Amino acid sequence: MKLLTAAQTREADAFTIKEEGITSTDLMERAAKAFTCWFENKFQPTEEVHIFCGPGNNGGDGLVAARLLHERNYHVKLYLVGDLANASDDFKVNQERLPQDLKPQFIQQETEIPQLQQKTCVIDALFGTGLNRPVIGLYAQVISILNDSGACITSVDMPSGLYTDSQTPDEGAIIKAAYTISFELPKLAFLLPQHEQYVGKWHVVKIGLSQQFISEVETGLYFITQQDAQHLVKPRKKFSHKGLYGHALLLCGGFGKMGAAVLAARACLRGGVGLLTIQAPQVGYTVLQTAVPEAMTLTDKNRKHLSELPNEITKFDVIGTGPGLGTERVTKTAIGQLLATAQQPLVIDADAINIIAGSEKLKAQLPKNKVILTPHPKEFERLVGKVKNDYDRLQHLREFCAEYQCYVTLKGSHTAIGTPEGKVYFNTTGNSGMATGGTGDVLTGIITALVGQQYTLEEACLLGVYVHGLSADLALHTVGAISMTASDVIDHLPKAFLHLSQPMP
Numbered sequence: 001m002k003l004l005t006a007a008q009t010r011e012a013d014a015f016t017i018k019e020e021g022i023t024s025t026d027l028m029e030r031a032a033k034a035f036t037c038w039f040e041n042k043f044q045p046t047e048e049v050h051i052f053c054g055p056g057n058n059g060g061d062g063l064v065a066a067r068l069l070h071e072r073n074y075h076v077k078l079y080l081v082g083d084l085a086n087a088s089d090d091f092k093v094n095q096e097r098l099p100q101d102l103k104p105q106f107i108q109q110e111t112e113i114p115q116l117q118q119k120t121c122v123i124d125a126l127f128g129t130g131l132n133r134p135v136i137g138l139y140a141q142v143i144s145i146l147n148d149s150g151a152c153i154t155s156v157d158m159p160s161g162l163y164t165d166s167q168t169p170d171e172g173a174i175i176k177a178a179y180t181i182s183f184e185l186p187k188l189a190f191l192l193p194q195h196e197q198y199v200g201k202w203h204v205v206k207i208g209l210s211q212q213f214i215s216e217v218e219t220g221l222y223f224i225t226q227q228d229a230q231h232l233v234k235p236r237k238k239f240s241h242k243g244l245y246g247h248a249l250l251l252c253g254g255f256g257k258m259g260a261a262v263l264a265a266r267a268c269l270r271g272g273v274g275l276l277t278i279q280a281p282q283v284g285y286t287v288l289q290t291a292v293p294e295a296m297t298l299t300d301k302n303r304k305h306l307s308e309l310p311n312e313i314t315k316f317d318v319i320g321t322g323p324g325l326g327t328e329r330v331t332k333t334a335i336g337q338l339l340a341t342a343q344q345p346l347v348i349d350a351d352a353i354n355i356i357a358g359s360e361k362l363k364a365q366l367p368k369n370k371v372i373l374t375p376h377p378k379e380f381e382r383l384v385g386k387v388k389n390d391y392d393r394l395q396h397l398r399e400f401c402a403e404y405q406c407y408v409t410l411k412g413s414h415t416a417i418g419t420p421e422g423k424v425y426f427n428t429t430g431n432s433g434m435a436t437g438g439t440g441d442v443l444t445g446i447i448t449a450l451v452g453q454q455y456t457l458e459e460a461c462l463l464g465v466y467v468h469g470l471s472a473d474l475a476l477h478t479v480g481a482i483s484m485t486a487s488d489v490i491d492h493l494p495k496a497f498l499h500l501s502q503p504m505p
């Protein structure tokens, strides 16, 4: 599913209004109804609700929500903030529509800002996607008092003050919402870790924006839905055999880190690979043969560290490498040989990334259109240098993928997948239980398995990160976030694939 910029959202509004032959006031009523519906399910009418409106259409939504909640017997206190001489037309229409017994209070200077109790229920309708400069002055004072009050803030469409799709300047005040209720689609800003404290928990409510517009508009930004993932899963054929699902090679593990190889291997098997061979240093032989009996094990001439490639390397359909490798000189040499000679697709993680990041020569040797790199943010910085903020990181992601013609799954709460053509997909599964050692090794195993099964590199990244996070979401029900381990994620992979293989409604 696409992510739209603020400008594209405005175009989508305008297109929908024209297509349906409705007025912008009708669309505002629809949006505010959808918001109110969510709000009513969350907060009881016994609550006093303090609604703060700015001068634009976001404020207009706030006015409609005030009217609707008042009709449903919520005790509404309404505040109209700032100079309303240039308020939007739909704001003015809805100000007129306020019932007689709902009198707004006007806030035009700091002394008129109410002091709120802790836990007071607040609706923030100051600014939405129309924000076009940092919030300073009176609005910033309101935001600061609301943030400091300890009130439970629900933002309409955007936390006021936060830019929708670019870096908010440092001087701008931003609401710290507990909940943000976004219209039709999530916003890019919600998916970036630096905004967690402002956005809170976000939810999307549908307001019937034109699907034709959304399907036709050009954007390089997407988020992965369950439907997208379900469409990708390939069913198995009755007369198929293991030879059809790929023979994967994992070059993983080292002294003290054979566990990483075990995790990647077990995940690769659960990811559906036909055959799996692991090449590991000698210390790994007994470990791997015992912990992963389904896999074949080749041993390196080196006792503790990977130092060579297998003889018959051409027989493998895909090679996954990195977890547990270490960065010894002999291993660096082996990774250099791999990049120089491998004909098949490569999934490169962890220490293999660190090794490549440390050498411009190795970076230049990354074979084009054959590589998936799966760095976490620190490993990514080793590849591209220090990044300034989350938007800068995304820009580096696009540039790196274009320069090296490779795929990168930049791991995080919403893992971002960059493609050589400049697209970025955000994952929507996963949870903080995954913030534990070894879950990245699991992802390497899964993606390697999918590439082995002839998924394209893009498909393998999308389905891989989605199913990886989904497994963790399913594990959450049984083990919770605190106790979750990487093995729990592997153990829930079967359920996750089953979940995605159910017929769609």
Ligand SMILES: NC(=O)C1=CN([C@@H]2O[C@H](COP(=O)(O)OP(=O)(O)OC[C@H]3O[C@@H](n4cnc5c(N)ncnc54)[C@H](O)[C@@H]3O)[C@@H](O)[C@H]2O)[C@@H](O)CC1
Residues within 6 Å of the ligand: 010, 013, 014, 024, 025, 027, 028, 029, 031, 032, 054, 055, 056, 057, 058, 059, 061, 086, 087, 088, 126, 127, 128, 129, 130, 131, 132, 133, 134, 135, 136, 139, 156, 157, 158, 183
């Ligand atoms: N018909 C529509 O276009 C719809 C719009 N909707 C709502 O409208 C919002 C967008 O409305 P608008 O485009 O009117 O924009 P906003 O209401 O987000 O803000 C724009 C207003 O704020 C002023 N402003 C911007 N930045 C400021 C700053 N830093 N300090 C002080 N004033 C500032 C602008 O001059 C303008 O008056 C969405 O977020 C959504 O809530 C929804 O009602 C759905 C339908």
Ligand SMILES: Nc1ncnc2c1ncn2[C@@H]1O[C@H](COP(=O)(O)OP(=O)(O)O)[C@@H](O)[C@H]1O
Residues within 6 Å of the ligand: 350, 375, 376, 411, 412, 413, 414, 415, 429, 430, 431, 432, 433, 434, 435, 436, 437, 438, 439, 440, 441, 442, 443, 468
């Ligand atoms: N808070 C979180 N929410 C969702 N996913 C997370 C979170 N923290 C970590 N993850 C996921 O867990 C994995 C961690 O990978 P990585 O840092 O490489 O771990 P390791 O090196 O220990 O294997 C990534 O896939 C990442 O997206």
Ligand SMILES: [K+]
Residues within 6 Å of the ligand: 058, 124, 125, 126, 127, 128, 155, 156, 157, 158, 159, 160
């Ligand atoms: K808002």
